Amino acid sequence: MALTGELSLAIVRLARRLRGRRTSKVVSLTQLSALSTLHHEGPMTPGALALAERVQPPSMTRVIASLSDLGMVRREPHPTDGRQAIVTLAPRGSEVINAELEAREEWLSARLEELSIDDRDTLAAAVPIIKKIIIGGPDDR
């Protein structure tokens, strides 16, 4: 299917443009993605967060550590299992998340403003489909 190749290239190129702009922002897109999952799904263990974000546990360990350093999340002991921990959105993380989600990418917002209403509608319709794709497939990459 030709769509596969076209979509792959479009996605990686747009992600490249979105990522480059780390400077002067409070959190990276990777960090924001994890915060957003905690916001939507509530406190969870590092393992569950890694699964939700579809990254390996060691990768999530680093993201959590960086967010903890920023005061965005807290690590709390698991009530019954000493091996696990519970990662919770801290007040600072809650404050930041919506503002960042909407305001972080002025660049993307400006690009979206330049589109026609039809184009924006198409993108809005594509977002849930992309989410389906992300969730689909094997967990073990």
Next chain:
Amino acid sequence: MALTGELSLAIVRLARRLRGRRTSKVVSLTQLSALSTLHHEGPMTPGALALAERVQPPSMTRVIASLSDLGMVRREPHPTDGRQAIVTLAPRGSEVINAELEAREEWLSARLEELSIDDRDTLAAAVPIIKKIIIGGPDDR
């Protein structure tokens, strides 16, 4: 616009899933993206390729070097300007590109097969819009 945040997260998460699978493939998505540009637009200088791919020149230097090592591209002297070079798709690069574009992401192809025809149509309609976004905005990131 809420779409900004939703779209950002969806894009970076899908890109993350697409990237992870470097193993057992001939070229990475970054390399494939550069090959694809050379395929569509013909031979060009490293600077022009960096601009087309929207990365900084030193980043493109590395991509070209890796593709050259793989025998996918050739560097030729510029006919009139000794500072510049011309990067050309080598036969090996041409052979690889279409097969890779369509076959590289079996994972994505399988996900697309699981969608409804309407969903695929929506994604297909979204691709050219995403391309518009990628091209838009300032070159100096």
Next chain:
DNA sequence: TATTGTTATACTCTATAACTATA
């Protein structure tokens, strides 16, 4: 002096392998 490209360096994101602590 301006432009093109490369080299040097560093940071983010992600992975796999090995290890620790607890169950």
Next chain:
DNA sequence: TATAGTTATAGAGTATAACAATA
């Protein structure tokens, strides 16, 4: 012995700053 998580290490991808060569 199995599971959850961290530490150690590595590699891709990208950037900025400094440099060399040529115009």
